Amino acid sequence: MNLRKGDMVQVIAGDTRDHGKRGKILSVDWKADRVLVEGVNLIKRHTKPSSNNQQGGIIEKEAPVHVSNVMPWCDSAGRPSKIIMKTLDDGSRVRAYKINGETLKDK
Numbered sequence: 001m002n003l004r005k006g007d008m009v010q011v012i013a014g015d016t017r018d019h020g021k022r023g024k025i026l027s028v029d030w031k032a033d034r035v036l037v038e039g040v041n042l043i044k045r046h047t048k049p050s051s052n053n054q055q056g057g058i059i060e061k062e063a064p065v066h067v068s069n070v071m072p073w074c075d076s077a078g079r080p081s082k083i084i085m086k087t088l089d090d091g092s093r094v095r096a097y098k099i100n101g102e103t104l105k106d107k
Contacts, residue, residue, distance in 0.1 A: 001067055002083040002095055003028060003035060007104070009070040010080045011040055018065075022073055026062065034064035041065050074099055 003009065003025060010022045023038040041063045049056035071080035074097045081099035088094060095104040 001028075001030070001033065002085070003067060003070075003072065004095075008073040008075070009035070009037060010073045011037070011065065011069060012071045012080065013069040014065065015041070029064060032064070033067045035067055035070060036062050036064050037070060038062065072097070074102065076100060076102055 005025050005028055007025050008022060009025060011018045011020060013019070018040050021037075021040050023040050026036040026038055028035050039062070042060050043063045045059045045061060047053055047056050047059055053059075072083050073079075074081040077097065077099045079099070081097040083095050083104070084098045085093050086096040086101070086103065096102060097104070
């Protein structure tokens with residue numbers, strides 16, 4: 001899996017309400033092959049009042065999506081693209097979009 005936190009992805013499969021949405025990856029779960037995408041797969045969680053949340057109520061938050069249902073988004077190409085590992089002349093390996101060879105900036 002070549003996805004990292006902060007990458008922009010598009011939902012390519014799954015629920016019709018989320019299909020085609022784009023968002024930034026908030027977290028990656030390597031063991032379960034799932035990613036948390038901003039604004040995608042929203043669920044409602046009923047919470048009791050606590051010291052952190054005085055009022056309680058219904059909170060809407062993101063749920064994880066399987067990594068096979070998202071695809072990295074290339075801004076320069078304007079469409080989704082796979083990510084490949086590219087070896088540079090100095091021997092270092094970087095992530096690059098397959099569609100145009102542009103490298104991704106890792107944080």
